[in-house]
Structures are given as structure tokens and as C-alpha cells.
Amino acid sequence: MPSTLLAKPNINNLLSATAMALCSAFCPRISTNFRPKPFSSFPSKPLLSLSFKVFSSQATDASSQGPLILMLKSESKTGLTCFISVYGTIATRCYLTLTMIMLNVTDKFSGRVGFLGLGIMGSPMAQNLIKAGCDVIVWNRTKSKCDPLISLGAKYSSSPEEVAANCDVTFAMLADPESAIDVACGKNGAVSGIGPGKGYVDISTVDVATSKLINEHIKARGALFLEAPVSGSKKPAEDGQLIFLTAGDRSLYELVSPLLDILGKSRFYLGEVGNGAAMKLVVNMIMGSMMASFSEGILLSKKVGLDPSVLVEVVSQGAISAPMYSLKGPSMVKSQYPTAFPLKHQQKDLRLALGLAESVSQSTPIAAAANELYKVAKSYGLSDEDFSAVIEALKAKSQDTA
Ligand SMILES: NC(=O)C1=CN([C@@H]2O[C@H](COP(=O)(O)OP(=O)(O)OC[C@H]3O[C@@H](n4cnc5c(N)ncnc54)[C@H](OP(=O)(O)O)[C@@H]3O)[C@@H](O)[C@H]2O)C=CC1
Numbered sequence: 418m419p420s421t422l423l424a425k426p427n428i429n430n431l432l433s434a435t436a437m438a439l440c441s442a443f444c445p446r447i448s449t450n451f452r453p454k455p456f457s458s459f460p461s462k463p464l465l466s467l468s469f470k471v472f473s474s475q476a477t478d479a480s481s482q483g484p485l486i487l488m489l490k491s492e493s494k495t496g497l498t499c500f501i502s503v504y505g506t507i508a509t510r511c512y513l514t515l516t517m518i519m520l521n522v523t524d525k526f527s528g529r530v531g532f533l534g535l536g537i538m539g540s541p542m543a544q545n546l547i548k549a550g551c552d553v554i555v556w557n558r559t560k561s562k563c564d565p566l567i568s569l570g571a572k573y574s575s576s577p578e579e580v581a582a583n584c585d586v587t588f589a590m591l592a593d594p595e596s597a598i599d600v601a602c603g604k605n606g607a608v609s610g611i612g613p614g615k616g617y618v619d620i621s622t623v624d625v626a627t628s629k630l631i632n633e634h635i636k637a638r639g640a641l642f643l644e645a646p647v648s649g650s651k652k653p654a655e656d657g658q659l660i661f662l663t664a665g666d667r668s669l670y671e672l673v674s675p676l677l678d679i680l681g682k683s684r685f686y687l688g689e690v691g692n693g694a695a696m697k698l699v700v701n702m703i704m705g706s707m708m709a710s711f712s713e714g715i716l717l718s719k720k721v722g723l724d725p726s727v728l729v730e731v732v733s734q735g736a737i738s739a740p741m742y743s744l745k746g747p748s749m750v751k752s753q754y755p756t757a758f759p760l761k762h763q764q765k766d767l768r769l770a771l772g773l774a775e776s777v778s779q780s781t782p783i784a785a786a787a788n789e790l791y792k793v794a795k796s797y798g799l800s801d802e803d804f805s806a807v808i809e810a811l812k813a814k815s816q817d818t819a
């Protein structure tokens with residue numbers, strides 16, 4: 418009997434793994450093609466990373482038709498107690514139902530939260546915090562973008578300095594290294610308002626040096642710093658399904674984890690400041706090259722008389738399938754690029770990733786070629802289109818050479 422199962426951050430994986438492990442332990446005769454019922458009724462959001470212990474069980478012999486009842490209990494450091502019951506009936510097939518009851522949920526952040534930068538990503542993130550009941554103060558360079566959030570209950574402050582002074586923790590979601598530095602360290606920047614006992618969480622995608630610089634300024638004021646760039650785009654931001662790549666002050670990470678869990682589906686703590694930025698740039702370097710390569714494939718398939726929509730379908734069923742291809746492919750085939758991740762930001766990330774590679778003499782010829790293509794796309798005025806519009810740069814290149 419397994420006495421301890423370490424749960425992964427995703428609750429569905431957790432429940433599936435728990436069910437399967439218990440099932441195989443208690444029901445040795447269950448056929449190998451056993452399929453558990455989908456756990457769609459369980460929350461898809463991560464709740465906690467927990468260790469489960471069997472605290473009560475009643476199982477009949479696997480060969481009988483009787484019920485299997487198993488209770489697991491876990492208590493987290495934050496006082497959350499979680500019970501999982503597993504019921505099974507063994508016959509020709511086994512049906513499993515998992516029931517999870519969450520009790521004594523105390524894992525929440527009660528301070529005031531600042532949010533700087535209300536673009537494509539920042540707006541839905543701030544909105545999710547407000548909807549979750551957080552006390553939020555917003556600021557954005559273009560003030561009108563604050564209005565929808567103020568209608569939802571946010572307060573407004575007229576500078577990053579004021580936001581940081583009035584909040585326990587301040588998040589920043591800005592375009593690039595320059596704006597991240599300006600908003601944090603510039604005139605009336607967050608650094609001027611922050612102080613001991615407060616925290617600054619930069620979720621913008623920036624390079625390692627920028628993150629370290631902001632960290633130093635925040636630390637010099639006696640406050641705490643966490644970098645926390647995100648994987649996931651507009652829709653995951655709206656749905657609270659982002660992936661956080663955090664690094665920096667561990668105590669601030671622990672403090673804001675309940676907020677990250679409102680905004681995201683998982684979070685990684687990667688140690689020293691710079692590791693989160695580096696991880697994010699590596700991920701986006703891969704993504705930028707993938708999109709450039711996918712664009713070439715779509716155009717080549719069309720040139721040789723194939724239906725690119727069929728290519729998208731074929732790709733989606735094979736080993737190279739990726740949500741990104743299924744999501745963007747159909748609109749790319751129609752030459753439509755509704756902006757979720759602006760092309761200018763993808764090119765910025767490739768540029769920064771190439772800098773990172775240069776700093777350690779790592780060869781990245783594919784990313785370098787992709788970067789050139791995004792630069793061409795920018796020169797065609799596609800900066801604010803979705804990054805999938807990079808395909809237009811290839812269309813133009815083929816015309817040049819025809
Ligand atoms: N969109 C996406 O899918 C994802 C984006 N990211 C990253 O998140 C960050 C934000 O992205 P996204 O929301 O898409 O970008 P947007 O371009 O939609 O928003 C950028 C934000 O930065 C502000 N800003 C830009 N320049 C300055 C400046 N000089 N001073 C003050 N504020 C400034 C903008 O203010 P204003 O409204 O006044 O222009 C706006 O609030 C970027 O680093 C991006 O790479 C990460 C994951 C996914």
C-alpha cells in the first residue's frame with residue numbers, strides 16, 4: 418500500500434496519479450486498459466503541493482465484488498486540510514469516483530496589491546485579482562486603461578511611486594527592459610515609494626541584467642524583490658492559467674503564492690534573481706523559432722499544391738503537435754493575426770535570448786535566423802500584430818525572389 422504520494426502542482430494530475438496508484442495497489446486484477454472516468458468536475462487550478470497519507474481504508478479482496486473505500490488526509494503548512502475519498506467497485510470494470518473536500522482554507526493574501534502596466538496581459542491579471550476579492554490599486558502610463566478596472570472596484574494612484582507607497586506588494590507588467598526600469602527606478606518610480614516590509618514583483622519579460630538592476634534598487638530601500646515572468650498569453654491570463662517562472666526572495670515568493678495561484682495554474686521557484694528571466698527567454702526563444710518554422714511549412718505546403726488547413730490538422734495529431742499550432746494555424750491560413758502576443762515583443766525576446774546566449778558563448782543559429790525574420794516583419798509595420806504575422810515576412814521574401 419503506498420503510504421505517501423507526492424502531488425504535482427496540477428490538481429487533475431494529482432487526482433489521476435493518486436487514483437491510479439491506489440487502484441493498482443488495491444486492485445491488482447484491474448485490466449491494463451482500465452480508464453478512469455475524467456475528473457472534469459475537479460478544479461483545474463492548482464491548489465497546493467501536498468503530501469497525502471492514507472489514514473483510513475477498507476478494501477475487500479480484489480477478486481470480490483465488494484466496495485473499496487479509502488480515505489486520504491493531508492495538512493499543509495498553511496493550515497489547509499484536504500481529504501480525498503476513493504470508492505471503487507470491482508467487477509469486470511472498476512469505476513472510481515474521487516471526492517475532495519477542502520476545509521479550513523487559510524491560504525490567502527490579505528494585504529493591498531498594486532498593479533503597474535495594464536496592457537494585453539496586465540489588464541486581465543489585475544481584473545482577476547479584483548474579482549478574487551483583492552484590494553487593488555492600479556496605475557498605467559495611459560490612464561484610460563485604468564478605467565475598466567476602477568469600475569470593477571480598483572483604486573487609482575497617479576504614479577508608480579504612490580502605488581508602491583500605498584501597497585504591501587506591487588506587481589509590474591511592462592513592455593520591455595526600458596519601461597520596466599523606468600517604472601521601477603525612474604522619476605516617481607516604484608523604488609521611491611517602496612520601503613521595508615513591502616515587496617515588488619516584476620512579471621515583465623526582461624533580460625537578466627535588467628532584473629538584477631531592479632532587484633538592487635528595491636533591495637537598497639529595504640524591500641523584497643521577486644521576478645516572475647509568465648508563460649501563457651492573453652487567454653491564459655484571462656482564465657487565470659499562467660505559468661510563473663519566479664526567482665528572488667523566497668519569503669516574498671511564499672507571501673505572494675496565493676496571488677500567483679489566482680493568476681496562474683503553476684509556479685516554479687528557480688532560485689537567484691536572473692534565473693526566472695533566463696528561463697523565460699529560453700522558452701520564448703524556442704517559441705519564436707517554432708513559429709517561424711511553422712510559417713515556412715504552411716507556405717511550402719501551399720506552394721506544392723497542398724491544403725495548408727490539412728497540414729495544420731496533420732501536425733496537430735502527430736509528435737510535433739503543440740497547442741500554439743492548433744490555436745494560431747487556422748487563422749494564419751486565412752492571413753489573420755488577432756493580437757494575443759505582439760510581434761514586437763517576440764522579436765524583443767529573441768533579441769534578449771540571443772544576448773543571453775552570447776553571454777555564455779552558446780551557439781543559437783536557428784534563433785538568430787528567426788530573429789532576422791521578425792525584424793523584417795517589424796519593418797513591414799507588423800509590430801502590433803500577433804507574432805504569427807511573421808509568416809507575412811516570408812510571403813514578402815518569396816515575392817522578392819520570384
Ligand atoms: N502578450 C503576451 O502574450 C505575453 C506578454 N508577455 C510579456 O509581458 C509584458 C507585457 O506584455 P503585453 O501586456 O502583451 O504588452 P502590451 O504592449 O499590451 O502592454 C505593455 C504595457 O507596458 C506599458 N509601457 C510601455 N512602455 C512604457 C513606458 N516607457 N513607461 C511606462 N509604461 C510603459 C504600456 O503602457 P501604455 O498602455 O501606456 O502603452 C502597457 O501597460 C511584455 O514584457 C511581454 O513580453 C509575457 C507573456 C505573454
Ligand SMILES: O=CCCC(=O)O
Pocket residue numbers: 622647648649650701758
Ligand atoms: O511571452 C509570451 C508567451 C506566449 C505564450 O506562452 O503563449
